[in-house]
Amino acid sequence: MQPVSDSILYCGDTSLDGAAAYLAGLLETWQFPFDYVPSDRVLNPVGLRGRRLVILSDFPATGMDAEAQSALLAAVDDGTGLLMIGGWESFHGAGGDWETTAVADALPVVILPTDDRLNCDHPVVLRQVAEHTSVRGLPWAERPPVVGGFNRFTPKPASTVVLEADRLRTSYDGGRHNGGQHNGGQWSVETVETHPMLVFGEYGAGPTAALATDVAPHWVGGFVDWGDGRVRAQAAGAEEIEVGDLYARFWRQLLSFLAGQDLSSPAAVTHVP
Secondary structure, three states, X not given: OOOOOXXXXXXXXXXXXXXXXXXXXXXXXXXXXXXXXXXXXXXXXXXXXXXXXXXXXXXXXXXXXXXXXXXXXXXXXXXXXXXXXXXXXXOOOOOOOOOOOOHHHHOOEEEOOOOOEEEXXXXXXXXXXXXXXXXXXXXXXXXXXXXXXXXXXXXXXXXXXXXXXXXXXXXXXXXXXXXXXXXXXXXXXXXXXXXXXXEEEEEOOEEEEEEOOOOOOOOOHHHHHOOOEEEEEOOOOOOOEEEEHHHHHHHHHHXXXXXXXXXXXXXXXXXOO
């Protein structure tokens, strides 16, 4: 059975006048129908019926009681897509607490039972490790984006890891000073650890995915500005946002795959010098 409401249910990222403005703005620009539930609301199971995709992003497990979780699993089993995006109230986080829930069974990753957040003051570079329609045609090797933090998790055996995150350590030797002149200096970069970033799986007939980093500041870091072109977007009730065109393309491709429908109306792009 296929979803019948032809829409996305987007839950979390605080509110439309906060972090949710980013993803909601892009969905509005693509003219793809969606309903939004703020992070402090409890989800009504009725709202899960017939969705093409359910997105949980910084939405705590306390927002879904047992009835709502059962309704979500039934919908995913019938073909609805499911995406959990990283954040302080995602996965375990600092109040997400999804690891003991029924929803965790549907995700393609194992959630840690303790604080899984990594806030990083050195670069975290995203790297493509498998082919997938969600990442196709983007310059992961030539121009890899960086993020500022993410949740740690472990991919389940039957899952597919498409993106990984390399935590880098950078240092600078300071160069030399001769007679008031500074003579260069060199940077050194080393990879200190690697973590899964984007993982796909299936639950029944429904595609599932887990993205370890966030869609909005601050964890999204420089990823939000990926690309030379700029995309401006604004959802009803939210402030206007401006993001990189490659960032917008990534999200369009990811959500299109999970929704089983091409969100093909491209966002308007302006180019900057």
